[in-house]
Amino acid sequence: MPELPEVEVVRRGLAEHVAGRTVTGAEVFGARVTRRHLAGPQDLIDRLVGSGVASAARRGKYLWLVLDSPDGHPAALVIHLGMSGQLLVSDPGAPYEKHLHARLEFADGGRELRFVDQRTFGGLSWEEVDDEGIPDPVRHIARDPFDPRYDAEAVVAALRARRSAVKRALLDQTLVSGIGNIYADEALWRAGVHGERVAATLSRPTMRRILGHAHEVMAEALDQGGTSFDALYVNVNGASGYFDRSLSAYGQQGRPCPRCGTAIRRESFMNRSSHSCPRCQPKPAGTA
């Protein structure tokens, strides 16, 4: 599942393969993938064709291509991969993938960019950007731990202001971005904190430690090219990452905790699965 490290791997692929090129053709299949582009697929195509791609940017799990539009107004093609979205750099004429939703052709006639998404939780939209270069729908997303202007102490305070479970707070992209279910479970395991503890009841140092582990585990995953275990996530060349071999808690139910040997448990929380060590991460009192 694409969380920050996986999205960053894709961003780097776009910077390498797409930046500096000019869009000369675009095709969108179906309307769902452009549902966030309210003016519809044809309007999106019209805006893209003729635009130059200046660079590839990211905040949290949001990704965008910075465009040099013909009219000179700063704009971006915002891409969210959702759960199963992939960006592929493909040879023109390669057979269409089953869940191909959009493709972009470039002036140099080289490899094209394809958006493939099995579940279509992801999508594409053309957006104006503000004077800091942030596209409209990304403005409410908090800075992620890799942002040079990330303020760890401010995030600690924001999380500790919440009365909800600390895992829910970690997954709230308006407080800190980039963390999804996998890295939330891993960070909480490393910190030895159960995700159902109320955020506001955790000490400042504990919250600092959880966030530090989140940053650290995502950095390690990025080094290994991201996490993937069902081939849904791939980078722009179609290759998967290897970080799933390094997971300690997520998806490890029944396996021994790498720290104490107790079997990792799996629980349902927020309509998702949560994984933790019963010994290292005791549940707070009063939870079933």
Added chain:
DNA sequence: CGTAGATCCTGTTAGC
């Protein structure tokens, strides 16, 4: 505003 829960989607897997 904060909080909690439902919802979108489809391929794969578990269980009867």
Added chain:
DNA sequence: TGCTAACAGGATCTAC
């Protein structure tokens, strides 16, 4: 063997 149900989960929406 063949069917149904559960499962994966990021972001948004609704209700309170």
